[in-house]
Amino acid sequence: MTTTTHAAADAGAALDRLPLASRQDGSYPRPQLLRERWATLDGPWDFRHDDADAGLAAGWSAGLGEAREITVPFPPESAASGVAEPGFHPVVWYARTIRAADLAAAGRSAAAPRVLLHFGAVDYRATVWIDGALAGEHEGGHTAFTLDVTAHVADDAGDDGHLVVVRAEDDPHDLTQPRGKQDWHEDAHAIWYRRTTGIWQTVWLEAVPSTSIDHLRWLPAGPSAVDLTVRFRGPVAPGSRVRVALRFDERDEDLGTVEVTTVRSTPTVDLTVPIARQRNGQAEDELTWSPEKPRLVDAVVSLHDADGAPVDAVSSYLGVRSLGVGDGSFLLNGYPYDVRSVLNQGYWPDSHLAAPSADALRREAELIKELGFNACRVHQKIEDPRFLYWADRLGILVWAETPGAYEFSPTAVQRLTREWMEAVDRDVSHPSIVTWVPFNESWGIQHVADDPAQQAYSRALTDLTRALDPSRPVISNDGWEQQNTDIVTVHDYEGDGVVLGRRYADAAARERVVGGIAPSGRRQLVGGWADAGQPVMLTEFGGVNYQPGEVRADGWGYTAAQDGDDWVARITALYDAVRASRFLAGSCWTQLTDTMQETNGLLTAAREPKVPVEQIRRAVTGQR
Known part of the structure; x- marks a missing residue:
């Protein structure tokens, strides 16, 4: 691959279109990979306990039948959920219909045809069906997962919509499951608290292009640069280009643009993004991040095809700072802190x-x-x-x-x-x-x-x-x-x-x-x-x-x-x-x-x- 630095007008235009990630309102579930369109699925869902673990055999994956209501994303042990039953319930089920309005709010269009269903966290083991067909599984009660459900919601299904069913398995007596402060006793004791079962972070829909930016990894690369890894979802055509435009919002200052041209299809691209103004060592603390001055640098990361046509773009942010230890001190930006x-x-x-x-x-x-x-x-x-x-x-x-x-x-x-x-x-x-x-x-x-x-x-x-x-x-x-x-x-x-x-x-x-x-x-x-x-x-x-x-x-x-x-x-x-x-x-x-x-x-x-x-x-x- 080759890397060039230049002032790109089209990348600057993308900054004008996308929201500044450093100034978002805090509601977007994934704040360092921000898109304009998304749809929350939080709110009322159907809900059933399944203490006998009979739901799979009974066909609940196609619908829960007689169910009560729960407010997602609050765990069923909590009062906020509307269920408030803190006892041992190792298997629970949820159901909610995705309607045409949800897909429209998520931004599905000819330019963004792929539909992603995101779960912030489901404790502990989750299985997801849509209209009775298996959509995906995830194990791990504290981490996010995403399912590409495009094939499951290919049509609007009229007034019926598409039924999402989630089964969550969380055995309170399985001590091999990472659980943190969740009690294994029925009642909270000592330093342990009520359990959290099932969905406990936000659920949301998002529509993306056929090839999209899936993950960004920002890490420091010395005082005047940052390393970025861009991970993609979907095939990346050979010759595609990744552009990164940085701006310091506090001064509305253009910090430059970096472009990387890929030479082959790859699921990731690694690049080093220089911050030219940080080469002045006497002024580098004007941009660095610390608790006293938490300065954030905005970024737009965009993917373009070999002809330069835009494929996808997201806004992000980063902090320029270094960490270390030395001489018995914790070091922030090179100084004891x-x-x-x-x-x-x-x-x-x-x-x-x-x-x-x-x-x-x-x-x-x-x-x-x-x-x-x-x-x-x-x-x-x-x-x-x-x-x-x-x-x-x-x-x-x-x-x-x-x-x-x-x-x-x-x-x-x-x-x-x-x-x-x-x-x-x-x-x-x-x-x-x-x-x-x-x-x-x-x-x-x-x-x-x-x-x-x-x-x-x-x-x-x-x-x-x-x-x-x-x-x-x-x-x-x-x-x-x-x-x-x-x-x-x-x-x-x-x-x-x-x-x-x-x-x-x-x-x-x-x-x-x-x-x-x-x-x-x-x-x-x-x-x-x-x-x-x-x-x-x-x-x-x-x-x-x-x-x-x-x-x-x-x-x-x-x-x-x-x-x-x-x-x-x-x-x-x-x-x-x-x-x-x-x-x-x-x-x-x-x-x-x-x-x-x-x-x-x-x-x-x-x-x-x-x-x-x-x-x-x-x-x-x-x-x-």
Whole structure:
């Protein structure tokens, strides 16, 4: 292939036609590959439990018969779904008709004849039929999948439309399934919450050309360029060209266009996109992304045939920033950066793991910033991409973590590895994501301290993550029993600020924590690994229970406050201890919101601050 750089008028015209991805409203389900036309299928669907697993034999794939109504995408355990039945229901069914108006809204036309049916997430194993014919299957409860259903909806079917039926299988007792914080008991207990079964992220239709842009992967390529991989759906004719036009919306500045000519049919194209203005090292920070200045660069990626005729175009965005570790520090854009993070479960009282709305995801990000944090650890959940969009746009560093499985076996290894690879592939382009976390507290590798097989698994998945994305640090096993980790992360719920301060005071304290038995009571480094001078972060601490107003009888935290003043004083003392440390490179407070029986949030479950926001912010930031 050949690569050229030039100012292309037609690419600039495409920018005028397509919406700027960096300024979207946050409702589009896939924010870094934006099209003008799409149709949501969220809302009322038919629904049936199938506890006896009789639906397949009874022919439910062609229609559910007597059914109740559910509101998609809220899980049937939640009140928002209208079902609100949290017990054990391992098989559930959904049905909804796609009508001509849905296909028109999705943009189906002669220029965009192929119809894609997207599912944001279905927990855990999904099978989809249209008009009784199998359309596709997917395994993995936290990652998106897409089905090309063009052949199934080739005609408008008149007033009857086309019936979509979804069967979801989610065995609550199958410990090989990655599940995160979903409880295996019927009632939520300890740190685990109500289960999420079936459809729990948005379902939507989209029409695309016969050959279309299917996926974009943006990664940094030094201070003045980015690498892009474009993946296609459908055949790419030899001689086709890919163009990438960049614009910095803050100044309406044209950053140039790159064109790649393919010499053969290929499912992907790789190119390096230079950003000429970044060659001026004295001015490069005017365009870089950080929590303080979350600048985003808009892009239009277009595909053209050998004659230059347009085939497909999408708008996207990227952030120009670099990540690394060195001299005991976490590095952002080459400089040490103090990470001030909060643990975010991403769980709502009425809708569980599903956000109540796209606006709720924006508000979640805004609250994190308002409370004084520059980062969040999305805990045991692969979060909705629309939250990641607001993290990109508002400036929040994100720890991206896989939901754990609880059993160690070949099946568990295969399932978690496959789902984690899908998650990394989906989210790799978000500038807000700054670390990958494939394990937490030895979940699924409970004997990693001594078991060579579990040690091999932990090392392998950590290294596999680096192979998929060499641009970000990887945390091997957050909090406990780490091996080949880029950041040493410690979990410590000591409630006394004075004690915590001594524990993390200086180099001698670091040696005790990292080189020996950590506050968790476990060895911090295992498998023959020794302290290599990595950054050390306290990635779970705090967890102070305080319940203003009505007190929940089963509510708890790791320690408890008597009243609001005592609560703020405890938070301040613990943060003062962290700030006084001579070696901690960052921290993560537990947690953002109360979550079911865990009443140790800075906010209530309804996202209301327990004391005025200014008081919490002063405690977190130390700014008096």
